[in-house]
Amino acid sequence: MTTHHDAHGLAFTASSADSAQRFHDFTTCYMGFRPDTGLVLKEIATADPDMPMARIGKGYLAKLMGSASHSARADKVSAGMGAHLEQVGANDRERRHAAALAAWCAGDLDRTTRIWEDILLDHPMDGLALRLAHFTHFYSGDGRRMRDSLARVLPLWSEDHPNYGYLQGMYAFGLEEAGEYDKAERYGRAAVARNRQDAWSVHAVAHVLEMTERHEDGIAWVAELEDGWSTTNNFRFHLYWHKCLYHLERGEFDEVLRIYDAQVASDITSDFYLDICNCSSLLWRLEMFGVDVGDRWTALAEVARTHLADRDLIFVSLHYLMALIANGDMVAAEQMMDSLRTWSTLDDTQARICADVGLAIADGLKLARGGRHAEAVTVMEPVRYALARIGGSKAQRDVFMMILLDAAKASNDALVARALFAERLGDKVHSSWTWKNYGAVLEANGQTDEAMRAEEEARRILAA
Ligand SMILES: [Fe+2]
Structure with a gap:
């Protein structure tokens, strides 16, 4: 095994230059939710079974399935990794990826994410580390982390890079979760203009439309791009879920x-x-x-x-x-x-x-x-x-x-209910469900006139 680089300068310990390039293809598939993501990785592993990133990638994909049975497979991959890395002379970036997988298997998601972010300081072109960090930032529930993770590398990527649009989409989603809806929409739409099959970017805009309560626009947005995003893996069902909302x-x-x-x-x-x-x-x-x-x-x-x-x-x-x-x-x-x-x-x-x-x-x-x-x-x-x-x-x-x-x-606590629904109206002013229920709790609290007005608002929204 020796060092081979992909077209964007990332070094891989591999048997051939083709393995390095194919790993880039795998990362592209992962970013695009392509149904053949697992297949591409399998082909790399078959052609180059000792390639460290092919093995680590298998562990990552198993962890991404988010269930106990798949996690057990990742544990297996991770268990033998240390000796293997020594044997093939893996590089520092690959060793750090192996450490991230081990931390993930141990349930230390904070450490896992930190390792990927550290990799990105040295290797900002590592799209896999970036996309994986996006995933775990997502499950930390802090949109600012998703937003800033992308902001740190975006200026370092060329707009000509074939995966640049995926970064725009990830940034858009981070911005959306951080509450920056206008900017999120701009980045999301720019990404979709590059690639209408980019489901994550379509999704970022779908979130903006959900949070800004533009329900009709949301239906139209998802529908008009369906021929693109519906070619993705099961992630497409999440876009149908958004349409349902x-x-x-x-x-x-x-x-x-x-x-x-x-x-x-x-x-x-x-x-x-x-x-x-x-x-x-x-x-x-x-x-x-x-x-x-x-x-x-x-x-x-x-x-x-x-x-x-x-x-x-x-x-x-x-x-x-x-x-x-x-x-x-x-x-x-x-x-x-x-x-x-x-x-x-x-x-x-x-x-x-x-x-x-x-x-x-x-x-x-x-x-x-x-x-x-x-x-x-x-x-x-x-x-x-x-x-x-x-x-x-x-x-x-x-x-x-x-x-x-x-x-x-x-x-039976109409006052707490009234407070909670009133609070929600501060955020969801076009929500028929919220107005209807607000009306019901006002009624329960004896505020008949206000209740009628709230219910009328719910009817008006539904008739619009
Ligand atoms: Fe979503």
């Missing part, structure tokens, strides 16, 4: 259910964590909008029952738990909650978040679903300002805020 606020429930069945839930047996997150989140929302979702929880609960002991991402575990609780699988739900309680005593990044925030949300879900609304509010309300720590996007986490508000409305 716009339709929900417009009261177009039949369309939401149609998209749910045809797209969002169409591949849940492939056991990709994001699919279940999309599905649980959407079904629970639909029910809060008063829609009967039939027996749709059953299939989700079936998948969730295979993840009771997962300890990768608390955000994901909470969505499995939602499916179990909503489906009435309380034995499995209790097993999962026991596992979460044990997890919360361990010493890893997500365990601490589980202890500080996750357990309260888990308890709240169970209490809310069990009709113990006031108790649900009591456990969820104190952690609401820390909710971002569970990671995911603002739009994704909003379901937990909606559950809190829904429980507050159903409890």
